[in-house]
Amino acid sequence: MTVQPRSLFDKLWSAHEILRRDDGSCLLWVDRHLVHEGSHHAFAKLADRGLPVAEPALTIGVVDHYAPTRDRDRINDPDIARMIRTLEQNTTRHGIRCFGLRDPRQGIVHVMGPEQGLTLPGLLINCGDSHTSTHGAFGALAFGIGATEVAHVLATQTIWQKRPKTMRITVKGQLGPSVTAKDLALSWIAELGADGARGHAIEYAGPAVEALSMEGRMTLCNLSIEGGARCGMVAPDDVTFAYVEGRPFAPTGAAWDSAVADWRALASDADAMFDREVTLDGAAIAPTVTWGTSPEEALPITANLPDPAQLQGARADQARAAMDYMGLTPGQRIEGTQVDQVFIGSCTNGRIEDLRLAAAVLSGRKSRVPGLVSPGSALVKLQAEQEGLDRIFIEAGLEWVDAGCSMCVGMNGDLVEPGKRCASSTNRNFKGRQGRGARTHLMSPAMAAAAAVTGTLTDVRPLLDGRV
Amino acid sequence: MAGWHSIEGPAVALPQDNIDTDQLIPARFMSVPRKDGYGPYLLHDLRFDSMGAPRDGMPLNAHPEAQILVTRRNFGSGSSREAAVYALADFGIRAVLAPSFGDIFASNAVNNGLLPARLPEARIEVLLDLLAENPQVMRVDLQDSVIRIGNEVIPFELDPVWRLKLLNGWDDIDMTASHGSAIAAFRAERAQSAPYALLKDQPNDPRNP
Missing domain, CATH: 3.30.499.10 (Aconitase, domain 3)
Known part of the structure; x- marks a missing residue:
């Protein structure tokens, strides 16, 4: 049998x-x-x-x-x-x-x-x-x-x-x-x-x-x-x-x-x-950021944006609408795009390991833009404080606050203002997700921390070199 | 919820991909009780500018009588918020035609008598062209799973379970009630086979109060 x-x-x-x-x-x-x-x-x-x-x-x-x-x-x-x-x-x-x-x-x-x-x-x-x-x-x-x-x-x-x-x-x-x-x-x-x-x-x-x-x-x-x-x-x-x-x-x-x-x-x-069955090569994956208004609109930080003129039909419409909403130019390099703020937290990336990695990037550095760090839970917050991570965020100039869904969905009033660009460790770059007219770039907490350090979308790898 | 067999009404084109549930109803409106009605919030930030004025060129503003929406792929993706379906239903939308839907949205839709009908992308593009200038009357027949517009008869895809549910207006809680003894037997068996699945009354760790 x-x-x-x-x-x-x-x-x-x-x-x-x-x-x-x-x-x-x-x-x-x-x-x-x-x-x-x-x-x-x-x-x-x-x-x-x-x-x-x-x-x-x-x-x-x-x-x-x-x-x-x-x-x-x-x-x-x-x-x-x-x-x-x-x-x-x-x-x-x-x-x-x-x-x-x-x-x-x-x-x-x-x-x-x-x-x-x-x-x-x-x-x-x-x-x-x-x-x-x-x-x-x-x-x-x-x-x-x-x-x-x-x-x-x-x-x-x-x-x-x-x-x-x-x-x-x-x-x-x-x-x-x-x-x-x-x-x-x-x-x-x-x-x-x-x-x-x-x-x-x-x-x-x-x-x-x-x-x-x-x-x-x-x-x-x-x-x-x-x-x-x-x-x-x-x-x-x-x-x-x-x-x-x-x-x-x-x-x-x-x-x-x-x-x-x-x-x-x-x-x-x-x-x-x-x-x-789908097979991927782990070694081929680079730090990745979204540029559009759907999570599928993501690219390696080293890449350039697509050009809608080279796309067909609905895909071209979608890319054009996304770039218009996001205030980006077809074909531009994604790296170096200026951000207005950062958010680190959410059910996607608000755990202790996420905060450790973000802190490793920010340690001894200053954030060029305002930002919010909201741990995923009160216990994550406590542990981070015991490890001194809160001091690193605060000394870098970021705000260290209590736990919740916070700026991922904005229901509690933690919102991104219209037209502002946020480097965010969250899960959705949908139009209006972080606030009406907000421009969200999804990325890892380490990449969000790197964006804080340079004030732009940045490849985190050199910033973490020798630190982890 | 009442069942239905067919609807006939104005169909409107919304030629966009990935209309997620955050767009269908922005989060800030979600604390409203259902009885107050969700229609005014449907696609709020697409329909109204930041001063609250209706946007020109938004078909749902020009045609509030719309009953059928034709749109592009991945409609209703994202958040599981059933309020997205409430907004559509309370606005008067009875059916959405698209190449694909978010799974949770589609299930929520059927639970509220709203039809999520799948059509091949090429068919949708033809319909979008047809409706580009003006809405047209369309008929949706649930039993045969076809839409009729002008002289055209176009089939759509719908899970047979969902078709039955829409036709009969079935309510899951009522259906489940008839399986009470099977559920009780399963529960008892699970307590034996997977004791870890039971939850103790108190946590066992001194770390926690």
Whole structure:
């Protein structure tokens, strides 16, 4: 008898499938459901129907999208205060654990979950936020959902899904010095397109992925959605287990040993089949920045912008519109473009390793432009302060503030002014994302720090030479 | 949510790629309760200038009666915010035709009775040309998965599960309720096979309060 080889995704999916209808719709069990201020629509739907939360113990709330990054004791904007209060009331009413504004563990949901050991290999994790793909870094099946689906998970602890196709992105070799998971992610999205992985679950594999820390894997999986993927994942290994062990909500003792044994078996079988295979050369990836208004509009820092005159039809229109919005000239060098400010933080790049690398660039240097550094969580902030990283940022002239989604999405009032150009360690360069008329260039935290030092988009490699 | 079989109404062209959900509804409007209506915020910063004046040449300003939107690839990409669908639906849009959609957006759309219909890029470009000057009446037949414009009958792609859901106006919570015993059995089995998946009441680490 031969056993069909299975991928990591196949194993995760089948472990959560409660039933499959004839039409292919599957009802899946949800192990962890994370909610935030934006979940108010879903709680309202539940209230309309008079339904309770099915599994309050498996539901976790956290304040992040609207979290003020300064002066938390005096929230002046009544809408922001109401959004935060509504989450705290909804979670209290339903008996849901909530990491509120004053909790020392508060942070961005995709930083806090892994940090607390709420995120574990083998779990199915949902959250009403597209960057839920982050948690796939642990070998979990994690994907973002909309408000109607959030209400469904609250009411039933299950979700209806059609099985996505599978795709493996294998990164051969190793990333070069000062080249990070962010650069890897932006470069595959530039190659395949912002809808290149639409309808697919991605597994990232190969030596360059195995060599990434958990922070790097989270950055990579986080950005899966920017390439259109339903989710991204990395097989759990010793790097994963070392990160998870001892976390507050991780299993302990014999339960830990037994869990690790289960988790080791999750890796894709040698002959597992994927609907699509993509192979990249890690060594060929340079520090990468976006120049346009979609994450697919990204280039190595050493490159020149495209010329719309050389493109066809809709592609030419898209490039022209993006350059117009971004205030850039066809064919120009991307390096040397002046920036007005920098932002370091977000669920993509607001973890301790991100801050360490940015600090390594900024140490003993001054920023030529204003900037904001918002750690991904209160615990990341504390650790950074214990390591003295806050002093480096502050001495460089940047502002060191509290944890939250902050200037990545601007809901808390941390905005980029119209027409201003921001070098940003975030995930979306969409028009208006960081504020109406804001011009966002996505890049790694190290590259954002380099932009601070020179006041322009800059290749970080010489600035980090000998420092890491 | 009511099911529907066909719609007939003005179709408007929006010839842009990658209209993400941040553009469909900028984040600053998202704290509004649903009952207040999201229509005014649809594509707000494309439709209105920074002083709040409607922009000329924006088809949705000239044709607020639009019911069908024809647009380019990767529509609704990005943030999972269902408010993007609320904005379209509350504005009066019943169907969006594009070569591709963000997965989460498409799912949100179907959950609110909005059709995300996929057509090949070449077909979309022909329709965009046809609608370039003025909107035209278009008919969408869900059962046959075709659109009709003038004498043309053009098929579109839609997941059969989603077609049924739109036709019947099915609500997932109601559907799931009928599987209560299967869910309970699965839960009990999961507690045995993957005890780590259960969450303890209290964290176990002295690092944390």
